[in-house]
Amino acid sequence: MxxxxxxxxxxxxxxxxxxxxxxxxxxxxxxxxxxxxxxxxxxxxxxxxxxxxxxxxxxWPRPATGPTPAGAGAEPAAAARTGRVPAGAAPAGTVLGMVVPSMEHYFAELVRGAQDAITARGGRLVLGIAHWRSEEDTAQIGRMLDAGVDGLLLQPSWERGVPSAQQEEQLLALGVPAVLVDRRAPVGGRLAGLDSARSDHVLGGAAAVHHLAGLGHRRMSLLAQDNPTSPQVREGYQAAVAARGLAALTPVDVDPEDPRSLDAAARLLYRAVLDDGVTAAIVHNDQTAIGVAQRLREHGLAIPDDVSLVAYEDEMAALADVPLTAVAPPRQAVGETAVELMLARLGGHGGGDGGEAAPSRHVSLVPRLTVRASSAPPAR
The missing domain is CATH 1.10.10.10 (Winged helix-like DNA-binding domain superfamily/Winged helix DNA-binding domain)
Structure with missing residues (x-):
């Protein structure tokens, strides 16, 4: 087609x-x-x-605005307006397709970063939204290939962040360059050869633990959504807890869209504070953290006097009644980096002698923790 x-x-x-x-x-x-x-x-x-x-x-376009001859340099439109040529300018007329699961806050910032990066370099971004359905990933990718995009920036709707064999086959047979965006190709999997740009959520989860441990907390819990990011946050949490020699409860699954799930998670944390000596919790994501914090206060617990909270995402954490300490993945920078990797791939930069393809690159960006009022040394 x-x-x-x-x-x-x-x-x-x-x-x-x-x-x-x-x-x-x-x-x-x-x-x-x-x-x-x-x-x-x-x-x-x-x-x-x-x-x-x-x-x-x-x-037919006039020569001044026509397509750039093969091998000739081209000044992007954005550079013509600003007088500044961004690094890694796109080949004239470059169009990149980007498929994301949603356009909620987290994904909107990824898209904004990619859009700003490709526009500044004289190219264009086309967006497809999969609504967390793997079959819609396939449909969106097909539409973009039919439209003739030059490359694809993909944040697939993989269940728990792991592709099926069929999804691997699809990405290996695209026929155009692809960059994984905020997805980690499984170790030993066949997608390791794709370029990728992502937040290092393992380090993000660990950063939350190290912050709380530095305040003196010795027993903590993790409440997390079941989504492609959460396994990495859990991995970082568990690794940091072990490295610090801390006591930790088994992570609790919670659905922020279900009030009953939030109620159950808050009750579990409440009992852990009273019965197990837990003094802190890491909650993924902001929406979950705000809901849990409200329910803990209804149970009579004060934040951070009785329990410190750290949110993972930092989109709206500062807007909670008690502003939440939070870990912020560098979403916009991930989108920008994905475009830079794609343009390097399209331009053949970094290849070896004899026309060899450039080696694949996996770029991980480290999340940043911002301390607010919800975390403090334990009272006891």
């Missing part, structure tokens, strides 16, 4: 180059396809800077 679309695009370019200018309806007649199809093709090619479109007609 994608090769058919590309062939039609080349035919469109050939006709417009030969005739200089013509109406879209005339172009449709010459190609023997619908006007709707031609308008879609012309829009795509115009966005790539390969054609000029105006009021139902299409023309």
């Amino acid at each position: 994608r090769s058919h679309v590309n062939q039609r695009h080349e035919r469109v370019l050939e006709i417009v180059r030969r005739r200089g200018s013509l109406r879209v309806t005339e172009l449709a007649e010459e190609l023997a396809v619908s006007a709707v199809t031609v308008r879609r093709d012309v829009e795509t090619l115009a966005e790539q800077g390969r054609l000029t479109r105006l009021h139902g007609s299409v023309s």
Whole structure:
């Protein structure tokens, strides 16, 4: 399908180059396809800077704005406006597709980082939202390949962050470069050869433990959602607890969208504070942390006097009644880094002698902890 679309695009370019200018309806007649199809093709090619479109007609671009000859340097549009050429400028007309599970706050910042990075370098980002459905990942990727994107930035809706064999096969057969975004390819898996940019959630989980341990907390708990990030947060939590020689309860699963789940998690933490000497908890994510904090206060516990809390995400943690100490993954920087990896891949930068492909890169960015009012030394 994608090769058919590309062939039609080349035919469109050939006709417009030969005739200089013509109406879209005339172009449709010459190609023997619908006007709707031609308008879609012309829009795509115009966005790539390969054609000029105006009021139902299409023309070959003037030399000053036409496509850059192979091997020639090109100044991105953003650089022309600002007078500054960003590092790693995109080849003229570069279009990247990005597929994310959702556009909630966390993902919106990833997308914003990617969009800012590719726009500043003279390219364009096309977004697809999978709504946490793996079949929609497949559909969105297919649409983008059909549209002729140059590369894909992918944050797949993998269950618990682990791809199935079928999902691995799909990503290995894309036919265009791909960068995993905020996903960790399983150790020993076949996707390790893909470039990736992600927050190091293992270090993020560990940072929360080290902060609490530094305040003197010796017994703590972890309350976490069941999503692709949580296994890494748990891994960091458990590794840091072991490294510090601390006592920790088994992590508790909680669904922030279910009030009954929040109630149950808060009750478990309340009993752990009273019966097991727990003085602190790490809660993933902000929404969960705010809900748990409210319920703990209803049970008569004071934060941080009776129990310290650290949220993991830091999107709205500062807005809680007691502003929450929180770990913030560098979401926007991850999106920016994903674009930089993709442009290096498309440009062939970093390859070895003899035209060898550049080695794959896995870039992990370290989350940052911000201390607020919800964490303090234990009272006892």
